[in-house]
Amino acid sequence: xxxxxxxxxxxxxxxxxxxxxxxxxxxxxxxxxxxxxxxxxxxxxxxxxxxxxxxxxxxxxxxxxxxxxxxxxxxxxxxxxxxxxxxxxxxxxxxxxxxxxxxxxxxxxxxxxxxxxxxxxxxxxxxxxxxxxxxxxxxxxxxxxxxxxxxxxxxxxxxxxxxxxxxxxxxxxxxxxxxxxxxxxxxxxxxxxxxxxxxxxxxxxxxxxxxxxxxxxxxxxxxxxxxxxxxxxxxxxxxxxxxxxxxxxxxxxxxxxxxxxxxxxxxxxxxxxxxxxxxxxxxxxxxxxxxxxxxxxxxxxxxxxxxxxxxxxxxxxxxxxxxxxxxxxxxxxxxxxxxxxxxxxxxxxxxxxxxxxxxxxxxxxxxxxxxxxxxxxxxxxxxxxxxxxxxxxxxxxxxxxxxxxxxxxxxxxx
Numbered sequence: 001x002x003x004x005x006x007x008x009x010x011x012x013x014x015x016x017x018x019x020x021x022x023x024x025x026x027x028x029x030x031x032x033x034x035x036x037x038x039x040x041x042x043x044x045x046x047x048x049x050x051x052x053x054x055x056x057x058x059x060x061x062x063x064x065x066x067x068x069x070x071x072x073x074x075x076x077x078x079x080x081x082x083x084x085x086x087x088x089x090x091x092x093x094x095x096x097x098x099x100x101x102x103x104x105x106x107x108x109x110x111x112x113x114x115x116x117x118x119x120x121x122x123x124x125x126x127x128x129x130x131x132x133x134x135x136x137x138x139x140x141x142x143x144x145x146x147x148x149x150x151x152x153x154x155x156x157x158x159x160x161x162x163x164x165x166x167x168x169x170x171x172x173x174x175x176x177x178x179x180x181x182x183x184x185x186x187x188x189x190x191x192x193x194x195x196x197x198x199x200x201x202x203x204x205x206x207x208x209x210x211x212x213x214x215x216x217x218x219x220x221x222x223x224x225x226x227x228x229x230x231x232x233x234x235x236x237x238x239x240x241x242x243x244x245x246x247x248x249x250x251x252x253x254x255x256x257x258x259x260x261x262x263x264x265x266x267x268x269x270x271x272x273x274x275x276x277x278x279x280x281x282x283x284x285x286x287x288x289x290x291x292x293x294x295x296x297x298x299x300x301x302x303x304x305x306x307x308x309x310x311x312x313x314x315x316x317x318x319x320x321x322x323x324x325x326x327x328x329x330x331x332x333x334x335x336x337x338x339x340x341x342x343x344x345x346x347x348x349x350x351x352x353x354x355x356x357x358x359x360x361x362x363x364x365x366x367x368x369x370x371x372x373x374x375x376x377x378x379x380x381x382x383x384x385x386x387x388x389x390x391x392x393x394x395x396x397x398x399x400x401x402x403x404x405x406x407x408x409x410x411x412x413x414x
Contacts, residue, residue: 012071012335016300023338031063047091048147053397055091060349062086072188090106093130094140096185100167106187112180113137120186122229122374130249141171144183162242162255166192185335190273192237202376203231203368205276205406208397211381215364216242219322223304225329232326233302235368239324249320250291252284253302284308288315301325307346309339316361331383334367359384359391 038061046054065071066079072083088097099108099118108118113131117124127137131137145152145159152159152171159171168186195209204212205257216239224232224239236260243249249266251258260266274281284301285308291299292315299315301308304325316323329335339355367380379399385392397408 001123005033010093027082027085027089030062030065030082030087034061034090037061037065043090053376055087058091059083059085060174062364065158065267080268093144094136095131096140096183099127100185100187103189108183108185108187110137110181112177112182113146114180122370122376134180135181138173141173141181141183144169145171153373155289162257166259168257170257188233189258192241193234194241195238198238199234203235203376207408208378208381208406211396212239212364213242213365216322216324217244219364221316221321221323221361221363222325222364222366223335224326224366224368225326225332225335226326227328227330227370229376230368232368234326234365234376235378236302236326238301243322246298248295249298250294250296250304251300252287252291254284255302258300258302261351267296275352285311288312289310292320295324296320299323302340303327304342306342309342310346313339313343313357313361329367330379332367333397334361335365336365336393351390355391364395 033316036059042413043058045056057410061350062083066083066374069190070311071079071082082285086099088094093100096108096110099105099116104120105118105291106121106139109119109124110131113136116127116131118127119125131140141152144163145161145399146160148163150159150161154173155174157176158168158175161169163176163185166188170184172182174180189286195204199206199209200205203338207290212222214347222239224235226232240258240260241262243263245262245264247265249260249263250269251260251266251330252269252271254271256268258268269287271284272282273289283306284304285306286385288299288301288308288311292311299312299320300323302325304312304327310321312325327335327338329338335390336358340351343354343357344373362384365380365382365384366378368376369379370376377399381396382393383396385394387390397406399405400407
């Protein structure tokens with residue numbers, strides 16, 4: 001039985017750790033026995049060079065130790081659980097390793113060593129899992145960020161990074177987090193959702209999927225808006241899948257989360273934060289400017305959040321059609337306001353000029369919301385109109401909570 005199966009049986013509220021099966025003392029005795037045969041310095045070296053080999057050697061030594069008479073009374077199932085737990089402790093991410101392996105878990109949240117939560121299908125659950133202490137949690141954090149060339153300490157108490165699997169990691173340590181280190185891991189599927197799959201799970205209906213598919217094919221500029229965790233990146237990736245294979249795509253992100261498993265011509269660019277010496281920063285705006293020199297057919301910006309909005313508008317209005325991006329906003333109407341604000345970070349231009357540029361640049365706004373039950377859904381699709389200097393927002397389709405169905409405007413076709 002896996003740890004998460006134990007969690008499910010316990011309703012996700014009680015401890016799913018091995019403390020219910022064996023004592024913590026036995027766990028750490030096994031770990032110490034491992035270190036006597038395979039020193040921690042050797043394990044650290046293997047983890048740096050070849051993590052898979054490190055795990056194989058650790059498992060082999062642990063299996064040998066568990067074959068001793070000391071552990072025979074535990075039974076096979078308990079010994080296997082003990083083996084997994086100590087392996088995770090030594091070469092994995094400790095108590096949260098099983099959560100990381102579970103594809104149904106979309107986010108892992110550690111609020112100090114004693115509180116671990118996870119998200120599944122948009123709902124939050126308390127696991128009851130915990131770290132031994134703050135030191136163990138910090139060692140796990142170092143194990144995460146170390147191979148990425150990052151460090152977290154008092155001089156650099158906040159770190160955002162990306163795991164090899166593509167998962168997004170954020171760490172905040174004391175004194176900024178007075179209750180203990182806060183670790184957040186947002187997971188992403190190995191395979192991206194397609195528009196058809198999003199339709200199947202209820203994020204949109206077939207008509208909207210076809211509208212969006214046609215908009216991508218027609219090289220319309222699309223902004224995907226919504227709040228945190230509403231599914232913006234998921235939809236952006238689904239739209240990117242629809243880009244014809246004969247086109248060159250340049251993706252620009254803070255943390256490379258977009259996935260292109262089948263498109264033959266994708267160039268991925270990732271921003272870089274300044275170093276501890278306060279040098280080497282490369283911003284999204286820098287990358288957008290550079291991408292225009294790379295012969296792009298499509299520019300896909302993972303999230304537009306600053307002065308790069310002005311460069312994007314200029315690109316869209318000078319022949320780079322078919323661009324895609326996401327933007328934090330509570331409604332399609334707020335998208336215009338936020339874009340104006342971000343453009344003014346880059347250059348002090350009259351609001352009327354920026355409004356006109358925005359209306360002519362973006363063709364569609366696709367807005368998503370996460371509902372109370374955790375479901376993420378497209379709730380509006382709109383387009384901007386600019387007639388005689390007057391901008392208007394035309395709603396093509398809206399989700400009606402009252403009717404629990406989509407309502408289309410008359411003539412709401414591309």
